[in-house]
Amino acid sequence: MIKIQDLSKTFKSGEHDVRAVNQISCEIPDGVFCAIVGKSGSGKSTLLSLLGALDRPSNGSIEVDGTNIAKLSDTKLIKYRRDSIGFVFQNYNLIPNLTALENVMLPLEFKGIAVSQRKIRAEKLLEQVGITGIKQERKPGKLSGGEQQRVSIARALANKPKFILADEPTGNLDSNTGKIIIELLKKLAKTANTTVIAVTHDESIAKNAQMTFTLKDGKLVKN
Amino acid sequence: MGAISRGFKNAFRNGVRSLSVVLILSISIGMTLIMFMSLKTVQGKIDSVKSSIGNTISVSPAGIRGFEGGGDLLTNDSVSKISSIDGVSKVVTTLMDHLSDNTSLQPSQDAGNFGRRQQMSTNSQINSSSAPADSANHEFRMPIMVTATNDLSSIASLNISQLNMTAGEKFDGNSTDTVAIVGSELATKNSLTVGSTFQAYSKDIKVVGIFDAGNKFANGQFFMPIKALQVLSNQQDQINSVAVQVSTVDKLDSVVAALKTQFGDKADIVSSQDTEKEAVAPLENIKSISLYSLVGSMIAGAVILFLTMIMIVRERRREIGVLKAIGSSNVMVTAQFAVEAMVLTISSSIIGIILGTFLSNPILKVLVSSNTTQRTAGSAADGHAMMMKMGASVVSGAQGALRDLSATVSISIILYGLLAAILIAIIGSVIPSFIIAKISPAEVMRAE
Numbered sequence A: 001m002i003k004i005q006d007l008s009k010t011f012k013s014g015e016h017d018v019r020a021v022n023q024i025s026c027e028i029p030d031g032v033f034c035a036i037v038g039k040s041g042s043g044k045s046t047l048l049s050l051l052g053a054l055d056r057p058s059n060g061s062i063e064v065d066g067t068n069i070a071k072l073s074d075t076k077l078i079k080y081r082r083d084s085i086g087f088v089f090q091n092y093n094l095i096p097n098l099t100a101l102e103n104v105m106l107p108l109e110f111k112g113i114a115v116s117q118r119k120i121r122a123e124k125l126l127e128q129v130g131i132t133g134i135k136q137e138r139k140p141g142k143l144s145g146g147e148q149q150r151v152s153i154a155r156a157l158a159n160k161p162k163f164i165l166a167d168e169p170t171g172n173l174d175s176n177t178g179k180i181i182i183e184l185l186k187k188l189a190k191t192a193n194t195t196v197i198a199v200t201h202d203e204s205i206a207k208n209a210q211m212t213f214t215l216k217d218g219k220l221v222k223n
Numbered sequence B: 001m002g003a004i005s006r007g008f009k010n011a012f013r014n015g016v017r018s019l020s021v022v023l024i025l026s027i028s029i030g031m032t033l034i035m036f037m038s039l040k041t042v043q044g045k046i047d048s049v050k051s052s053i054g055n056t057i058s059v060s061p062a063g064i065r066g067f068e069g070g071g072d073l074l075t076n077d078s079v080s081k082i083s084s085i086d087g088v089s090k091v092v093t094t095l096m097d098h099l100s101d102n103t104s105l106q107p108s109q110d111a112g113n114f115g116r117r118q119q120m121s122t123n124s125q126i127n128s129s130s131a132p133a134d135s136a137n138h139e140f141r142m143p144i145m146v147t148a149t150n151d152l153s154s155i156a157s158l159n160i161s162q163l164n165m166t167a168g169e170k171f172d173g174n175s176t177d178t179v180a181i182v183g184s185e186l187a188t189k190n191s192l193t194v195g196s197t198f199q200a201y202s203k204d205i206k207v208v209g210i211f212d213a214g215n216k217f218a219n220g221q222f223f224m225p226i227k228a229l230q231v232l233s234n235q236q237d238q239i240n241s242v243a244v245q246v247s248t249v250d251k252l253d254s255v256v257a258a259l260k261t262q263f264g265d266k267a268d269i270v271s272s273q274d275t276e277k278e279a280v281a282p283l284e285n286i287k288s289i290s291l292y293s294l295v296g297s298m299i300a301g302a303v304i305l306f307l308t309m310i311m312i313v314r315e316r317r318r319e320i321g322v323l324k325a326i327g328s329s330n331v332m333v334t335a336q337f338a339v340e341a342m343v344l345t346i347s348s349s350i351i352g353i354i355l356g357t358f359l360s361n362p363i364l365k366v367l368v369s370s371n372t373t374q375r376t377a378g379s380a381a382d383g384h385a386m387m388m389k390m391g392a393s394v395v396s397g398a399q400g401a402l403r404d405l406s407a408t409v410s411i412s413i414i415l416y417g418l419l420a421a422i423l424i425a426i427i428g429s430v431i432p433s434f435i436i437a438k439i440s441p442a443e444v445m446r447a448e
Helices: A044-051 A074-084 A100-111 A115-128 A133-137 A145-156 A175-192 A203-208 B003-011 B015-053 B076-080 B112-128 B133-137 B184-189 B226-232 B249-266 B272-315 B317-325 B330-382 B384-390 B393-404 B411-438 B441-445
Strands: A002-013 A016-028 A033-037 A059-064 A085-088 A163-167 A195-200 A211-216 A219-222 B056-061 B088-099 B144-149 B164-168 B179-183 B197-200 B203-212 B222-225 B241-246 B267-271
Touching (some): A002 A044, A016 A044, A016 A059, A033 A044, A033 A203, A044 A163, A044 A195, A074 A085, A074 A100, A100 A115, A115 A145, A145 A163, A145 A175, A163 A175, A175 A195, A175 A203, B015 B272, B015 B330, B015 B411, B056 B249, B056 B272, B076 B249, B088 B226, B144 B226, B179 B184, B184 B203, B222 B226, B241 B249, B249 B267, B267 B272, B272 B330, B272 B411, B317 B441, B330 B411
Parallel strands (some): A033 A195, A033 A211, B179 B203
Antiparallel strands (some): A002 A016, A002 A059, A211 A219, B056 B241, B056 B267, B088 B144, B088 B241, B164 B203, B179 B222
């Protein structure tokens, strides 16, 4: 369960303050596929950064299983990100000179898992998302957009996270491939009891979600 | 695949850039090594020249050099105080004289044009001071030089570079006997053998030995015990020059100061190290050039690497954000980039060491030749008189050292090269690490 209370994030823009996230309060239960929709500039990515502990809020709290992650020290935040969260980005953000397998092994390496175990787990994860055989040894430049996103999802799942935070996961994909990716995320949410929070401006994806939050000018309008 | 192997892989990620950086850095490291080897080689030579020259101080009467100049000679009394100065290990005294009419010896050298010219110059001075009118009609003979000493083993004081006895033996320098060792040319000219006598100063002088000093001029003279010559030539108590041997280099300056205090302006005091300074000046020049170049090359290498790493970190800013987002700490990311820097630097060092090995001698020879032509002419002219006293071996020793300079590559120098490379890598990686630490993982959420 994620409990968000009066969450705000303010940025300085020239002489003015911009409230990218403005007093958001909500709860997200475990294991749901949740969509956060809104137009460009509505604060979706900022909210995702805060939920993913990539940034600290200016005000408010984010409680995850009783712990307020907004108050964690830098070292604990790194650990929290590593163990509890998996990221899926619009631009995939795979390391270009590592193979698909090596990319998925990265979070396992950061956790300190032994090399041989890393490899076995990474292979299984890639198989789960449909990347098998020789494709596991290819670098991202030799994979299609959809395949890269699958690798990205496998990487996100590496450390068995509580949440997967996906920022416009289908933004760079065609509609068919996008649908496949969303289905994959939904399936994984169910089978692994992982909460999936996907930020999107695509209303069609929101329709597939169990929970949808709409953001407008940093404020939440729950559907 | 850990941070180390990722860093290693990343070093070759951009082939063209990595190759360019490695080439430039290898020149910098190679130059650092060449200058370091040059520095060590030259310092070694300077030390060996200094130790071969020894610790000698020359004391000459002020205004007098050999038979030139004017003024008063040094006295027995003043010289006897030298031995009591702290640090003095030996005192060698010499007295010189010319014999022309007052000897039965015939000179071994013909006057030639040079000799006649010197004689005409002397005669014109004599004529101008109302000398007998027939002095110009005297048949001209070359004067014969006699040098007297209290120590025949100090050959530098005798203005010769070698003293090989071909017959007989050397005399005791402290003796008052009217004995002499005669140069081979003079002995042959006058049919002298060991045991012969010749006349000088209206006295019989016995030949106890015959020597070869290596050249015609030196072999045309004879040596006597100083006390004997002082009596014979009516120069009692007179001394032309003193060579003071000091026990260690450390005491040189204090002994020079004590001598200057004792003699004031009555004597010129010159230490071997002062004279040697002129002779090793080219070596010191090369040493300075090497040192500045060494420092310059190292700084250039560090700057090249530093700028390259800054460029790489900025280029991969987003990637660094991703690594942090998926759980990497600042330390792990920095380690990865440090390994990349180290790989570039060590690759450059290997090429640089090879360059240094092959180019150190040619470059050292260029440095030597550009310094030798500027300095040797000057030193020969300036230090001539003192060189006469100290011995030609000082100058020739230093010039020989210059010619013999050659850098040798040893394991320790290669290790120094690698150490320099690692230092450059550390300097080049440290500052980019601050940039890495400042990159926020939230940056990955921003659109490209």
